[in-house]
Amino acid sequence: MFTPMGTCKYCGKSAGLFSHSHKECEEKYKQGITLLEGALRSYFMNAIQIGELRKVVANVSQNNFISNEDIGNSSGKCIDEWTNTIHWPFHSSLLALVKDFLNNIGVSYQTVNSSGALDRLCQKMIRGFMAEYFTNQKTLQRSIQISQQVINTLPISHQQEQDVYYEMLGQAGKNFLKDGYMTSAEQQKVEEYVSTLGLSLINLPASLQGTQIEELGQSYILGDIQAGRHPRYVINAPIILTKGEDALWCYNNVTMYQEKIKKEMVGSYGGFSFRIMKGVRYRTGGFKGHPVETSYMENMGQGSLYVTNKNIIFMGQTRSIKVPYSKIIGINPYSDGMEVQRDGNNVKRLVFQGFDCSFVLNIINLVTV
Ligand SMILES: [Zn+2]
Incomplete structure (x- = not known):
């Protein structure tokens, strides 16, 4: 005979009619998450060592029904919180802390990164190193070198990497163009950045059209024309150009x-007989019995x-x-x-x-x- 008995999703034992968890198990689980996240936060704040974090993880896995997926989710959440608190200049100890964490947490990289928390951390660090280049604190070679070290630990896709480089280019553009023009030193910085990283100032992906980066590219073109030079960037257009036209x-x-222009007769009884329509502009010559344009x-x-x-x-x-x-x-x-x-x-x-x-x-x- 069918009995609508449910099993507890935590302990797997019978949970009673129409029920999927025991109240005690649910409590234990919540307590486990609290313990886990507390330990994770402490670890990233350098308040506890990795060994202590490992003990807490083992403990809640054993006693509080905490799964690998839970560990991944909580890790992602705490890493996001931590990412929001760190600011450049980034010390190499930050990366060491994450490396140690990933080697010891006991769940896969993908599990920790299921919400993209590690990608966001990596991108934030790269943004910091590129900002150091644009503010003359590091050479571009050095900024790229350190960024690659970060990517070795926190691998992101090529697209994500390009996105960060473009984002920082847009930031630089915003700062450099604040006063309306770029100094030649600023121009050189942008040029070195764009050519070394293989970026473009004029053929931008749709997501970056209308951004500060376009304005950067345009400022180069305007500068060249103003100086009587041939513009360094021209676009390929399916149009027929005349001699000397770019x-x-x-x-x-x-x-x-x-x-x-529409001509209408206006009624003889005076006043406007045509309907006033939204978005329509009128130029009226007369009101009575005249054709009105x-x-x-x-x-x-x-x-x-x-x-x-x-x-x-x-x-x-x-x-x-x-x-x-x-x-x-x-x-x-x-x-x-x-x-x-x-x-x-x-x-x-x-x-x-x-x-x-x-x-x-x-x-x-x-x-x-
Ligand atoms: Zn239970």
């Missing part, structure tokens, strides 16, 4: 709008906006347009785009939306004077 930048996922911005679709030293070129899925800087008579910058006013009769205003236009404004300033 493609400098590309913004993806830009939406183009073009001004459209209303202008609005028509969405022309998404595409890539290329910035060259002569033109801005929008390549959309359905429409493409090239605007020479010499034809631009005005630009209204927006926080996420710009409105371009062109010279000539019957030319419509254009709006490009979905990017920061400051680089374009700077380029226009430099090439049109």
